Amino acid sequence: MFHQWLRPCLLVVLLAWLPWVHAEEAPLKAVATFSILGDMVKAIGGERIQLTTLVGADSDGHVYQPTPADAKTVAQADMLFVNGLGFEGWLERLVEASGYKGKVVTATEGITGLPLDGGSHQHEGVDPHAWQNLANAKTYIQNITRALQDADPVGSAVYAINRDTYLQQLAVLEQQLAETLGKLPEDRRSVVTSHDAFGYFAAAYQLKFLAPQGINTETEATAKDVAALIEQIRAEKITAVFVENMVSPRLLEQIAAESGATVGGTLYADALSPADGVAGTYLAMMEHNIETLYQALAAK
Ligand SMILES: [Zn+2]
Missing domain, CATH: 3.40.50.1980 (Nitrogenase molybdenum iron protein domain)
Incomplete structure (x- = not known):
């Protein structure tokens, strides 16, 4: 009789330990191509991810030349976040060189790119600088959140809270x-x-x-x-x-x-x-x- 009562009790104790087990897990290795995107990924991923940003502060992502160290970083990554819309012209070669086979998350997915005026040099005929509109940043945040939730379902609620906080800050700034x-x-x-x-x-x-x-x-x-x-x-x-x-x-x-x-x-x-x-x-x-x-x- 005593034993029957004890067993569920032990189970409760074990379950209470589970968050510890997850906290001890290595964080998700995420790579973002440039600083603006990296900041958004970090805002949603928080402590659950270990982020490396390839093109850092005050640096130009258009003319970036990836290093062998970048290829190594990408090779070891769990997830790769990119802007898309032709912004990272150097990305395909880097991914190939690294042998990376993981998920590539395109933050602008779902955003209709602004067409470029004729005459200027262009990639894919659309303007890649979609982050310069706060409304588009909402899409970036949603795409980043969804990708992190897919890759790390245990952290799903944390990512959702971070997303909601961020969207609220965006709304204030928009106003x-x-x-x-x-x-x-x-x-x-x-x-x-x-x-x-x-x-x-x-x-x-x-x-x-x-x-x-x-x-x-x-x-x-x-x-x-x-x-x-x-x-x-x-x-x-x-x-x-x-x-x-x-x-x-x-x-x-x-x-x-x-x-x-x-x-x-x-x-x-x-x-x-x-x-x-x-x-x-x-x-x-x-x-x-x-x-x-x-x-x-x-x-x-
Ligand atoms: Zn530019």
């Missing part, structure tokens, strides 16, 4: 963005940056972005392009140009000097700042960009 940029008058909505990284931002928030370089930083701006842009800045009375964190500011400074516009600050386009900088996370980056654009465009 803030609409309010801030909504205050800009019609004639103060044109901006010049280094390369065409802000197509999604422009489309979502009714701004006009011009750039001497096309969609990909691989393409150098020609003297003719630069001269035409300076003309346009003068003709449209554009007051501010912005440098980008992962592109040399020299050309933009020259354009500002020759056109009479001022340098309105640094926008974070394709990479975060280091963790202790002003754009150490995706959310901080978007907030910084909104504030920087507003301050420069609203100035008389």
Whole structure:
């Protein structure tokens, strides 16, 4: 009689130990191709993943050259997170070189890519910079969460909580963005940056972005392009140009000097700042960009 009562009790004790067993398991090895995506993956994966980001802070993902160490990292990964839409032109070769056979999670899956204007150099004919619209970031977060839940069902509830927290923060920022940029008058909505990284931002928030370089930083701006842009800045009375964190500011400074516009600050386009900088996370980056654009465009 005593024994019959004890047995379920032992089972309860054993079950209570199970979380310990899981906590001792090695975390999921996740690799993200660039810093912005890596930050989102970390926000959802938290302590359950061990993340390596290939293209780090302030670095240019368009022209990245993977190292042998990267191939080794990818070879040992459980999951590989990529932006897609042709952003990582170097990825296929890296995956091949590494012999990686695991899951490749495309964060932009389900997002309709913005078509590119004719004439610019392009990958797959769409603009890869989808993260520059907060609405698209929701899709990134959903795709990342689903992939982590599939790979690690034990952590499913944790990932769901992290996702919900993140989506809430996105909603707050979206509101803030609409309010801030909504205050800009019609004639103060044109901006010049280094390369065409802000197509999604422009489309979502009714701004006009011009750039001497096309969609990909691989393409150098020609003297003719630069001269035409300076003309346009003068003709449209554009007051501010912005440098980008992962592109040399020299050309933009020259354009500002020759056109009479001022340098309105640094926008974070394709990479975060280091963790202790002003754009150490995706959310901080978007907030910084909104504030920087507003301050420069609203100035008389
Ligand atoms: Zn770019």
